[in-house]
Amino acid sequence: MTAGTTYSPPSTPSTRRRWAGLAVLSASLLVVVMDMTILNLALPAMAEDLRPSSVEQLWIVDIYSLVLAGLLVTASALGDRLGRRRMLVTGFVIFGAASLGVLLADSPGAVIAIRVLLGVGGAMIMPSTLSLIRSLFPDARERATALGIWGATAAVGGALGPIVGGALLQNFSWHSAFLFNVPVMVVAVVAALVLLPESRSDRPGRLDPLATGLSIVGMVGLVYAIKELGKDGISLEVLVIGLLSAALLAGFVLRCLRAAEPMLEIRLFRGRGFTAGVLTALITSFAMVAALLLMAQWLQLVQGWSPLASGVALLPMAVGGLVGSPLAPIVAQRIGPRTVLVAGLAVGAAGFLLLFVLPQPLSYAGIAASLTLIGIGTAPLAVASAVIMAGAPVSQAGSAAAIEESSYEIGAALGITVLGSLAAAVYRAGLPADAPAQARESLAGALTLDNPALSGAAQTAFADSLTWFGLAGGLLLLTVAGLVLYLTPRSLDLSATHP
Known part of the structure; x- marks a missing residue:
């Protein structure tokens, strides 16, 4: 805003329009989350068609999250200044156009370019949804419920992605994993323009x-x-x-x-509740993504299930999150957000520790129980979001959203690195001393060597690694639960509205 400009906050939309706007925001989040998981299933068919090198294939997978993480802060700052709905709609257009561009993709380089554009669109969409929820729902109680629905939508997207992706890839080419986004983005653009009010910060940070x-x-x-x-x-x-x-x-x-008018309001971390909410978001993403990755591999490479069957088998985690996310804010209003945050982390820890105490060989029933507990443990993410957004005034909603979304991205990358590396080390330690390098690199590599004895040993070693992964994840979540208990003020009240 220029000096001397008077800012007039928009009037609060009607109840019906607020909840219809939430539906648009949740649907956009659903598609972005689903897109992340669908691509993982499309990779084998894409690799067979385009023949990317190992380096190109890594860039196809990684470039999206790199671009998304890099642009979150900038996109949020621009949304605060230029308009959050404008940023959201622009993200929809870029996401849809990039997805449609797959029809012209005939090389790994072209797919990498498309993934870059998807990352740009995702960086505009993700923080804009949270910022707009903050401005759509000035009442803190309503906002907590809205964030519960938003969190449940993310859980549904994570579950539907493998199922929808598996169904598409069984009937169509790998291009369908991208084209699926196009009609949804068209509808989202129209709905956003009709239902969502424009929202800007009255004190936007200076573009630096x-x-x-x-x-x-x-x-x-x-x-x-x-x-x-x-x-x-x-x-x-x-x-x-x-x-x-x-x-x-x-x-x-x-x-x-x-800076007097910073691009990102780092001072929000002075609030202990805000810090506890961000830490909860980071560590929950850390644990959930690593669990999904390793359990999906166990289902496909140890149990021999198809990608579609494995996607369905992972549903208990989504069911736990779907049931718990809308209820978590309601429970928090009764017993306090501090108790809900700590209890959610403790339940998630129990899901991980269950992997450690289950008898070998692991059965799907035990895995399903673990997934359910981990899913319930993700439910307080809605409360964490409410705590984060309650810790920021409307003028700083963009900063709060950027910090929360960054915590998800960093948490996911750290989870795969830390817990995934631990599981890989245990796996390698369980292989025969003379196992070839291809087998030591991964279970998938061991299974391609046509050596039944080695394959059996590798599958056993992988199951053992899942056990120790459970112990490490459980202890980590319990440690963070104690830290969140210390940081979160006992008196924190989500019904208090921040000016």
């Missing part, structure tokens, strides 16, 4: 080119270093990139702290 560069390069470098650490272990390259990225992000934080 240096801070923008520091945030983009720092976040991309950090997520890249974390991913490479999980794939190849510690190396000089990863160490240098990680340290430089941390230094750049530290410079970004210092610049924001010193």
Whole structure:
């Protein structure tokens, strides 16, 4: 806003329009979350058609999250200044156009470019949904319920992705994994323009080119270093990139702290409740993504199930989240958000520890019980979102949304790196001493060697790794639960409306 401009906040939409607007925001989140999981199933068919090199295939997978993480802060700052609905609709258009562009993709490079554009669109969509919920629902109780529905939608998207993807890929080419987004984005653009009011910050942060560069390069470098650490272990390259990225992000934080009108309001972390909410979001994403990755591999590579059957078998996690997410804010109003956050982390920890105590060989019944508990443990994410957004005034909703979404991205990358690397180390330790390098690299590699004895040993080693993965994940969640208990004020009340 220019100096001297008077800001008039928009009137609160009617009840019907608010909840219809929430439906639009939730549907957009549903598609973005589903898109992440559908691509994983499409990779084998895509690789067979386009013949990407191993490096190209890694970039196809990773570039989306790198671009998304790098642009979250910038997109949120632009939304605060130019309009959050405008940013959301622009994200829809880019996401839909990039998905349609797959019809012209005839090389790995073209698919990588499409994934870059999808990351740009996703970076505009994800924080805009949270910012608009904050402005759509000024009443804190209504907002907590809305965020519960929003969280349940994310759980549904994670579950539907493998199922929808499996069904599409059994009947159509891999292009359908992208084209699925196009009609949904068309409807979303129209619905957003009709149902969502425009929302801007009355005190938008100053657009700072240096801070923008520091945030983009720092976040991309950090997520890249974390991913490479999980794939190849510690190396000089990863160490240098990680340290430089941390230094750049530290410079970004210092610049924001010193600015009168910062691009990202880092001072929000002064609120202990806000910090506890962000920590809960980060560690829940950390645990959930790692669990889905390893359990999906167990279902397909140890049990021999198809991708579609494996997707259906992972539903208990989504069911736990779907049932718990709308209820969590209601329960928090009765017993307090502090208790709900800590209890959710404790239930998730129980799901992980169940993997450790289950008898070997693991059965699907035990895995389903573990998935259900982990899913219920994700339900308080809705309360964490409510705590985060309650800790920020409407003018800083973009900053709060960017911080929360960044915590999800960093948490997911860290989960795969830390817990995935631990499971990989246990797996390798369980292989015969003379196992070839291909088998030591992954269970999938061992199964391609046409050696029944080695395949059986590798499958047993992978099941053992899942057991120790459960112990590590459970202890980590319990530790964070204690930290959240300490940080969250006992008196925190989500019904109090922040000005």
